[in-house]
Amino acid sequence: MTDELPGSKVRIMPLDVEIEVGAEESLMEAGLRSGLRWPSICGGEAVCATCYVKIEEGAESAAPMAPIEAERLQFAGRRDPAFRLACQMRVRGPMRVFQRGVKWREPPATEA
Ligand code: FES
Numbered sequence: 001m002t003d004e005l006p007g008s009k010v011r012i013m014p015l016d017v018e019i020e021v022g023a024e025e026s027l028m029e030a031g032l033r034s035g036l037r038w039p040s041i042c043g044g045e046a047v048c049a050t051c052y053v054k055i056e057e058g059a060e061s062a063a064p065m066a067p068i069e070a071e072r073l074q075f076a077g078r079r080d081p082a083f084r085l086a087c088q089m090r091v092r093g094p095m096r097v098f099q100r101g102v103k104w105r106e107p108p109a110t111e112a
Helices: 027-033 067-075
Strands: 008-013 017-021 052-057 083-085 095-098
Touching: 008 027, 017 027, 067 083
Parallel strands: 008 095
Antiparallel strands: 008 017, 052 083, 052 095
16 A cells, blocks of 8 residues: 555646655556546556646656557657656656646535
């Protein structure tokens, strides 16, 4: 479990929310754990490429890409190295990414 491991803070735009990503989970897994709805058709199997993010800042914090991620991004036409699959990418430091389809599963509680 990731509870004991230090996490990395990732800001997701344009929702403008910051989540903690554990060392052993993908960005998408961390987002789902944090109450977000993340675009996905394949459920995180590196097949659909709908989960992709564009890294706006902190690209050096991204763990190296596995061949399956590189192949899927290539096939999807996302050849710019700023594009990564959120279901595959591990994060090693602070970063800001863009993925328009990320939303709250339920609206965050507001103070009355
Ligand atoms: S969720 Fe389908 S490729 Fe990431």
